[in-house]
Amino acid sequence: MSERLTSSFTDTLTQGQKSCLYYSLQKLPQGQELARLPKSLKVLTENLLRNLDGDTVTLDDVSAMADWLKQGASTREIAFRPVRVLMQDFTGVPAVVDLAAMRDAVQRLGGQAEQVNPLSAVDLVIDHSVMVDAFASKQAFATNVDMEMARNGERYAFLRWGQQTFDNFRVVPPGTGICHQVNLEYLGQTVWQQQQNGTTIVCPDTLVGTDSHTTMINALGILGWGVGGIEAEAAxxxxxxxxxxxxVVGFKLSGKLREGITATDLVLTVVQMLREKGVVGKFVEFYGDGLATLPLADRATIANMAPEYGATCGFFPVDEETLRxxxxxxxxxxxxxxVEAYCKAQGLWRHAGDEPVFTDTLSLDMTEVEACLAGPKRPQDRVELSRVPQAFELSRELRVDKTQKQRLEGEGGQTAVAVEQSLEGTEFSLDGSTHRLQDGAVVIAAITSCTNTSNPSVLMAAGLLARAATERGLTRAPWVKSSLAPGSKVVTDYLExxxxxxxxxxxGFYLVGYGCTTCIGNSGPLPEPIEQAIRQDDITVASVLSGNRNFEGRIHPLVQTNWLASPPLVVAYALAGNMNIDLTREPLGTGKDGQPVYLKDIWPSQQAIAEAVALVNREMFHKEYAEVFEGDERWKAIEVEGSSTFNWQQDSSYIQHPPFFHTMGKDPxxxxxxxxxxxxxxxGDSVTTDHISPAGSxxxxxxxxxxxxxxGVERKDFNSYGSRRGNHEVMMRGTFANIRIRNRMLENVEGGETRHYPSGEQLSIYDAAMRYEQEGVPLVVVAGKEYGTGSSRDWAAKGTRLLGVRAVIAESYERIHRSNLIGMGVVPLEFIGDGAESLGLKGDELISIEGLNDLTPGKELVVKIAGADGKAQQIKVRCRIDTGNELTYYRHGGILHYVIRRMLA
Known part of the structure; x- marks a missing residue:
């Protein structure tokens, strides 16, 4: 049926001596109408047309895209089939663990283990495991790589097994680069070629990834976004x-960035504007003649941070800059x-003056962008450079008020004045010298993360600023832990x-590794004297990083304020050493001539940056990607068994057989x-996946x-939660265990604690959950707005399920986490009207939820609440299972259970 339906919509594209088929949007009855669609929706329309089968995709689905034009929105559910899947190792390891466990389950239930293989192309890039243990030395890179290999031997042997065992599965070894940059520089094709019954079919390159910043690839006109590891496995x-x-919200760009303004300043401005607009769950598509002045690396910076502005993706159409x-x-x-021929034939090419139909629009004249940072703990909280000291002081005052309250209560009368004095700083000795660590001290300055390390202009700017600063005689403040973690080896090639x-x-910005480091909490320890000084007087210190995430508790447990900045500003703050300095008016330090040196004195000109960027050439990319899947000698030396099922080791602390399928039968x-x-x-509100999922140390x-x-694992060998995602015993114990999480069932307590009822005993959330499990009591979590924002951590959902939580009731959800909960068999419910605060919950209530046995997408359900004091309440909630497919997955107990049963059938 599929071939008969689709053959009338194919056309031929001839390139030189070669011809190939493609599914032409122009051949649809609504072809002229569809020409006015946003280009991102044209990609979706082609995907539907190519996968037309009369079952999961019908002609009505394709027609719905034309109907979308009439109102800029639709309530229709569609089935999107990306051509490939991208993984990083933190989220990829548990996905491969699940695949291995699925092989065991299929075999146990009478099927063939070899049935379980990826059907789509899958690339896993090992980039999230390197930690910044060594820094500020020529040996830092080699030391960190040695420690990475030693810590992660079990994980890497497991991935090597997967690389050899599964079809359609490739692994990019450690020390190569960040998955998003490898995707941008090498894996992404913009137009994909695949064989279908002996015929070459070309189509838009599309993907989903197990990292929320998969969106970066939209800069190349490749439609893709982050999904949970569970959903990616199903894909x-x-x-x-x-x-x-x-x-689809259209974002019109005009003008050009002024002298001294960076792509980072632009993206932080865009993040703030789109957060204020409200684009959660929507596509954002950039258009306007300003794109002609925007290099692709700048587009990638903006596309990367789609999760920070809340959109599913930030799409850039294909044009001459894409080809360049x-x-x-x-x-x-x-x-x-x-790419050029296909995109022009299919109407995906950007022309000057294009004005597609959008749901809504907003615009930015790039000449108005100012130098800025974002912080102290949310990417959307943009702060102009001149106002950073005031923003820091405000965040510090909030902490002082809280600290005063806690200490006055805990120490019986310590005066506020004493608290203020204790927060002013303390002396410490480092490398034979004595220093005072003041409030606002920058203790981490990191050029890190995919956001900016794909962008030669800001990296060259950082290098040029460092040269000017060094020539003036400036040095970094001694308490700053500085690091350079580029997204690919090409970066060090062009800096050299x-x-x-x-x-x-x-x-001090020595190479520490190629991969995600500080931005994901792999900042490593601070020097012990500095950690002691921070603890002694609870000093409010800061990190400055060129990343995309600065949530509370994410970068380092002792660093309360975290600021996103461009790479040259990261270097500048390492020189200044404190957030209380106004870099627009106050000096960074004193030069070797005894005169003050200001930021404007050493900031590179646009011409100097352009001349440096011009040195980046094609040969660098050829050299670094020639053997991208080979790895170094250490990787090649890892020996693995050639078995079709994995030989689980009971004593492994990294890889354990997960219990998800142990008791499942052939029928749900x-x-x-x-x-x-x-x-x-x-x-409360804005509880992120960093709060829920185990992350960091x-x-x-x-x-x-x-x-x-x-x-028997020693503390020095703990590694990070991310590196142990293949062991459910570690991960379920770390779920809801973030040191900054606040459970309102307890007063003045931070961290993963709760109260068990009816005993009233205060326990860790894990211990309480295990006691409830022994008692046969199901669990519910209640939350506020934007529940599950942040990285697409599958363990935020997996851990929730393993703790025995059957439902989450929140005021609103982040898209990926809501989907992940369903994928693990946890039902997400949404308050109708007032949220949890209006209910006056104490934590001792019994919660009953009716209507789950007869669910439909979006159904209203009744929740009955019985307090220990006899007070009874009844409220209505909306089931946030939004589609028929999601409901099917939920009824099966999870998406992978459904896939296994499909295979067996």
Missing amino acids: MLGQPVSMLIPE YLTLTGRSEEQVAL KAGLMSYLEQL EPVEDIAEARLLAIL IKADSPAGKYLQSL
Whole structure:
């Protein structure tokens, strides 16, 4: 049926001596209407047309795209099939663990283990495991790589097994680069070629990824976004990504950035504007003649931070700049020609003056962008450079008020004056010298993360600023932990060629690794004297990083304020050493001539940056990507068994057989209502996946730390939660264990604690959940607005399920986390009207939820609340299972359970 339906919509594209088929939007009955669609929706329309089968995709789905034009929105559910899947190792390892466990489950239930293979192309890039242990030395890179390999031997052996065992699965070894930059510079094709019954079919390159910043690839005109690891596994196993046809907000760019303004300043401005606009769950598509002045690397910076402005993706259409970048980064002449021909034939090419139909629009004249940072703990909180000291002081005052209250209560009368004095700083000794650590001290300055390390202009600017600063005699403040973690090896190639690497090194910005580091919490420890000084007087210190995430508790447990900035500003703050300095008016330091040196004195001109960027050439990309899947000798030396199923090791602290499929049968059990559940946590607004999912370092006195010590793992070998995502025993113990999470069931308590009822005993959330499990009591979590924002951490949902939580009731959800909860068999419910605060919950209530046994998407359900004092309440909530596919997954107990049963059938 599929071939008969689609054959009338094919056309031929001829390139030189080669011909190929494509599915032409112009051949649809609504072809002329569809020409007015946003280009991102044209990509979705082609995807539907190519996968037309009369079942999961019908002609009515395609027609719905034309109907979208009439109102700029749609309530229709569609099935999107990306051509490939991208993973990083933190989220990729548990996905491969699940695939291995699925092989065991299929075999146990009478199928063939070899049935379980990715059906779509899958690339996993190992980039999230390097930590900044060593820094500020020439040996830092080698030391960190050695420690990475030693810590992660079990994980890497497992991935090597997967690389050899699964079809359609490639691994990019450690030390190569960040997955998004490898995707941008090498993996992404813009136009994809695939064989279908012996015929070459060309189509738009599309993907989903297990990292929320997969959106970066939209800069190349490649439609893609982050999904949970669970949803990505289903996609690579042939299941469509179920979604509603999205609203598309057009963002019109005009003008050009002024002298001294960077792509980072632009993206932080865009983030703030789009957050204020409200684009959660929507596509954003950039258009306007200002795109002609915007290099692709700048577009990538903006596309990368789509999760920060809340959109599903930030799409840039294909134009001459796209072709220039594809050529620069080593794509073949044939591929570049194919991209141009296909996009022009299909109506995907950007022309000057294009004005597609959008749901809504907003605009920015780029000449108005000012130098800025974002902080102290949200990417959308943009602060102009001149106002950073005031913004820091405001955040400090909030902490002082809280600290005063806690200390006055805890120490019986310590005066506010004494608290203020104790917060002023303390002396410490480092490398034989004595210093005073003041409030506002910058203790971490990191050029890190995919956001900016894909962008030669800001990296060259950082190098040029470092050269000017060094020549003036400036040095970094001694308490600053400085690091350079580029997104690919090409970065160090061009910094070396420009003669700038040595100047960055003189200021302490030595190469520490190729991968995500500080931005994901892999900042490593601070020097012990500095950590002691911070703890002694609870000093409010800061990190400045060129990343995309600065949530509270994410960068380092002792660093309360975190600021996103461009790479040259990261260097500048390392020199200044404190957030209380106004870099627009006050000096960074004193030069070797005894005169003050200001930021304006050393800031590079646009011409100097352009001349440095011109040194980046095609040969660099050819050199670094020639053997991208090979790895170094250490990677090649890892020995693995050649078995079709994985040989699980009971004593492994990294890889364990997850329990998700242990008791599943060939048919799903009926869904039952939830009766007399207990509250595990009552949470406020903006609880992120960083709060829910285990991330960062593992504390020795935490449930996860105690578990590892019970296995004989020494504290120095704990590694991070992210590196242990293949062990559910560690991860479930770290769920809801973030040191900054605040459970409103307890007063004045931070961290993963709760109160068990009816005993009233205060326990860790893990310990309480295990006691409830023994008692046969189901659990519910209640939360405020924007529940689950942040990185698309699958363990935020997996851990929730393993703790025994059957439902989450929140005021609103982040898109990926809502989907992940359903994928693990947890039902997301949304308050109708007032939220949790109006209910006056104490935590001792019993929660019953009716109507789950007869669910439909978006159904209103009744929640009955019985307090220990006899007070009874009844409210209505909306089920946030939004589509029929999601409901099917939920009824099966999870998306992977459904896939296994499909295979067996």
